[in-house]
Amino acid sequence: MTRPLMVIEDDDDLREALAASLAMEGFEVSAFGDAREALRELECGLRPFLILLDLMMPNMSGWEFREAQEADPAIAPIPVVVITAAHTLGSDGHSLTGIEVLRKPFSVEALLEVVGRYR
Amino acid sequence: MPSTAETATDRILSHLSEIGAGRCTITEEAIVRERDPNMSQILLGLLVLHEDLAYARKLRDEAEAARLVTANERERLLEELEKALAARDQFLALASHELRTPLSTMTLLVDNFVEAVTVTESGKLAALITQHLPILKRQVERLGTLVLEMLDVSQITSGGLDLVPAPVDLTAIVREVVERFGLEIERRQVTVKMHADFPVVGMWDGARLDQVVTNLLSNALKFGAGRPVEISVRAEADRAVLIVRDCGIGIAPQIRSKIFGPFSGAVSTRHHAGLGLGLWIAHQIVRASGGSITADSRPDEGSTFTVELPR
Amino acid sequence: MLRTRLRHSGVVLAFNCAKDVDRVQLANRPYGPDATQEERDAIADRVSVIGERLLLMHELTVQTPFSVSLIFDRLEALTKDWDRFAYVLDLTNATRPDAEVRAAIKSRIARINERVVFVAAVVGDNRLMRAMVRLVGYGLGIRNIRVCRSREEAISEARGALNC
Numbered sequence: 001m002t003r004p005l006m007v008i009e010d011d012d013d014l015r016e017a018l019a020a021s022l023a024m025e026g027f028e029v030s031a032f033g034d035a036r037e038a039l040r041e042l043e044c045g046l047r048p049f050l051i052l053l054d055l056m057m058p059n060m061s062g063w064e065f066r067e068a069q070e071a072d073p074a075i076a077p078i079p080v081v082v083i084t085a086a087h088t089l090g091s092d093g094h095s096l097t098g099i100e101v102l103r104k105p106f107s108v109e110a111l112l113e114v115v116g117r118y119r
Numbered sequence: 120m121p122s123t124a125e126t127a128t129d130r131i132l133s134h135l136s137e138i139g140a141g142r143c144t145i146t147e148e149a150i151v152r153e154r155d156p157n158m159s160q161i162l163l164g165l166l167v168l169h170e171d172l173a174y175a176r177k178l179r180d181e182a183e184a185a186r187l188v189t190a191n192e193r194e195r196l197l198e199e200l201e202k203a204l205a206a207r208d209q210f211l212a213l214a215s216h217e218l219r220t221p222l223s224t225m226t227l228l229v230d231n232f233v234e235a236v237t238v239t240e241s242g243k244l245a246a247l248i249t250q251h252l253p254i255l256k257r258q259v260e261r262l263g264t265l266v267l268e269m270l271d272v273s274q275i276t277s278g279g280l281d282l283v284p285a286p287v288d289l290t291a292i293v294r295e296v297v298e299r300f301g302l303e304i305e306r307r308q309v310t311v312k313m314h315a316d317f318p319v320v321g322m323w324d325g326a327r328l329d330q331v332v333t334n335l336l337s338n339a340l341k342f343g344a345g346r347p348v349e350i351s352v353r354a355e356a357d358r359a360v361l362i363v364r365d366c367g368i369g370i371a372p373q374i375r376s377k378i379f380g381p382f383s384g385a386v387s388t389r390h391h392a393g394l395g396l397g398l399w400i401a402h403q404i405v406r407a408s409g410g411s412i413t414a415d416s417r418p419d420e421g422s423t424f425t426v427e428l429p430r
Numbered sequence: 431m432l433r434t435r436l437r438h439s440g441v442v443l444a445f446n447c448a449k450d451v452d453r454v455q456l457a458n459r460p461y462g463p464d465a466t467q468e469e470r471d472a473i474a475d476r477v478s479v480i481g482e483r484l485l486l487m488h489e490l491t492v493q494t495p496f497s498v499s500l501i502f503d504r505l506e507a508l509t510k511d512w513d514r515f516a517y518v519l520d521l522t523n524a525t526r527p528d529a530e531v532r533a534a535i536k537s538r539i540a541r542i543n544e545r546v547v548f549v550a551a552v553v554g555d556n557r558l559m560r561a562m563v564r565l566v567g568y569g570l571g572i573r574n575i576r577v578c579r580s581r582e583e584a585i586s587e588a589r590g591a592l593n594c
Contacts (some may be wrong), residue, residue, distance in 0.1 A: 011220050013254050017227040018252070024231060056216055085219035086212065105223035108230035147526065151557050163561045167532075167569075174529030 005115065006048035007031040008038045008065065009083065010057040015044050018052065021108045022115070035060035039068055042075045050118040052102075055084040066096060127158060134165045141168035141176075147330075210381075214394055217265055221258035230256050240398035271330075271400050272381070280407045282324040289319040289328065289359050289428070290352050296332045297350065300340065307340055314351035321357045321430040327404045329413075334397035335363040335424050342422070343367035345397065358410070359428045378414060401426075445581040458491040465496070473497050474504040480585070483592055485509070485517040489524040502538035509545065516547045516588040518581060519563075522554035526562055532570075539570050548591030549575040550584035 005027045012033060019026040019029045030048060032038040046049055055062035062082060072075050082096060085104045102114055137143055144164045153159040228251045235244040274280065293315050297304075304311055339348045343365035351362045370378060379402040405412040409429045416422035454468040461469060476488045476534040485508060490497050509515050527535065539546075549572050551558040560577050567575040576589060 011224070013257060014220055014227075016226045016254060017224045017231075017251075020247075021231055024234065083223075085216040085223075101302045104219040105226045108227055108234065109226070147558055151559065156561075159557075160561050160564060163558070164565050167529075167562075167565060170529040171532070174533065 002028060003047055003049040004028040004030045006038060006042075006046070006051045008035050008062070009033070009054040011054075018111075025112060028117070036063065036064040037059065039065060042069070042078070043072070047075075048078060050115060051078055051080045052115075053080050053082050055082060055086055063096070077103075081114055081118070087111065127155075130158075131161060131165070134162070138165060138169045138172065141173070145169075199388055210394070214265075217394060218262065221261045221265075225255060225262075228258075249299045251414060255385065264307065265394060268394055268396050272396055275400065276381075276405050280325060280327065280404060282404075282407055284322040284324055284408075286320060287323045287325040287328065289321065289323070289361060290315040290317065292325060292329050293332055293352050293361070296329060296336055299333075300336055303340060307343075307345060309340060309343060309345055310347040311336075312347060314349070314353075317354070319352050319354040321359055321428060323408055324404075327408070331401040331404050331426065332361070332363075334401045335361075335426075338397060339363050339365040339367070339422075340423075344368075346421070354430070358430050361426040361428070362423060363426075364421065364423040369418040369420050369422055370416040371418050375414065375416060379412070392400045456490065460492045460494045460497075461490075462494060462496050468499055470536050473500045475510060477501050477504045479508055480518070481589070483509075483512050483515040484585070484588055485515065486520065486564065486581075487517050488520040491523050491525055493524070493527045493531045493535075495530055496529060498534040498538060502539045502542075508544065509542070512545065514545050514547050514592070516592050517549055518584040518588055519549055519551045520581065520584075521559045521563065522556060524556070524559060526558060532566065536570050539572060543572065544594055545571065547594075548588050550573060552579070552581050552584045553577055554579075 005022055005035070007015060007018050007022070007029055009018060009031070010033050014029050015033060019031045020027050030038075030046065032041070034055075036059060038051075039060070047088070053062045053065060060068075062084070066080065069080070080100060081100045083102045083104060083106070100114060102110065134143065134145060143166060145162050147166075150159050150162045150166065153162060167371050171297065201371070231247060232244070235247045293313065297311060297313060300311075336348070336350065344367035346366035349364040351360075353360050379398050381396065381399045402412050405426055405428070412424065412426045414422055414424050454466075454472045456469065456472050461473060465473070473490065476490065478486050480486045485505065487501065487505065492503075505517075509541075549567070551559075551563045553563060563575060563577050576584075576587055578587055
């Protein structure tokens, strides 16, 4: 069974477009509009091979999600690629060193090129 | 027995040291009583010296106080400037996010179309188009609204609005706007009650008034928490009164005084899309039309916006 | 106020201490910028021309920087066409000015001092003011100042100085 690709993005339309683009390439996509929900799924055993993470989200931001992920050894090793409109990655004291960033807007080609490296 | 000359010198020196310490025990009576006219003159001279020193000290203290006030004022202005810059930066970050997100969606969707056209069969393309086009259309609308809003802000801050007054019926405008919001009202399953039965006519810029009503209704729907929204239009002797009321999340008291400001950040920018400029633009339009707009609101009890326009 | 006739060099001068009819009675209190127009006029009227290049300055009992400015403004207006003049300074009812008033007087005197040939001060029995005139006169840079016993003597001294 292939491992899914997790997408965490609060904008409904963008999430749908991402899921459609990735599905067209044959990926199995687990898409979430809420980082807390995604975290719950991970804690229940979902193991994607990569997490595409938006940063600016209500409820739980991308930074807060990262903090929670890193604190849990079971899910900490799952690689993350950040997709964001922000020009600085640091926010509220959090930083995301060593993480690859896809700056919005990006083409499907750019998306697939990055995702392909983690497959 | 000390000679008179020594006593006089002692007296003078003692007064001088007093004066140096900021005190003086010489009185006008003592000066007048003094039999030796030279001593009398000297004592007066010392008294005047003391007074001049005290006055100089007073001026210096006042100058110091004024300097402190200026320093405090400068401190305060600097703080305000920093706050304004922070607000502007926050706005720019928001604008960047709001514009880039629909652009991202459009980019991906169009890329998918291109891929489907070149690689796959036409059947798949048709399915893709059916699925993607509504989303694409939504992004175009979103971007359009954002761009127009930013253009309005640009115009208002650089030169001001160019209103084109003409005989306009506010009731008709309200009805048109509510109709335009039909789909969203249905989607949110909100009840919108209208009290706009009679024409209310005045010399206003119809397109700009439409914008005001649109912004107020849009906010009422966004922050109305699904509860009913009421709009009423009525005419009074010399003015028109428009009221838009919702029973939603309301506005926190510390923000209420700033909601008509440009970078008000009235609601956490993460919760609701848009640039947060709708109220500011509405305020500018209403003011330029000679009217007033006020907000009455409490957290969780909803908000009532009242617009008054001269007729 | 008094109207005194003086015989001097065969010419009879009408001597006005102030306008014949006081528009308002000035009180012995400090006057400030809230003074009425009538009060301001009455204060300025304390300076008057009593002869060719000769003025009388009848100092207020209580002086303030405000009263100083009114009086000296009038003085400058009255003397604007004169390159030299003298004045009689009547201090018989004046109280000693404080440091702030002295500073104001000093700065106003500096503006006219070059043209002032003589100041004749009348202090009457006011011993304190007599000492004050001597002390402050020098301090204020008034070069020719004399304490006189009466207005008549003061006027005579002043005329004498003008004629030199």
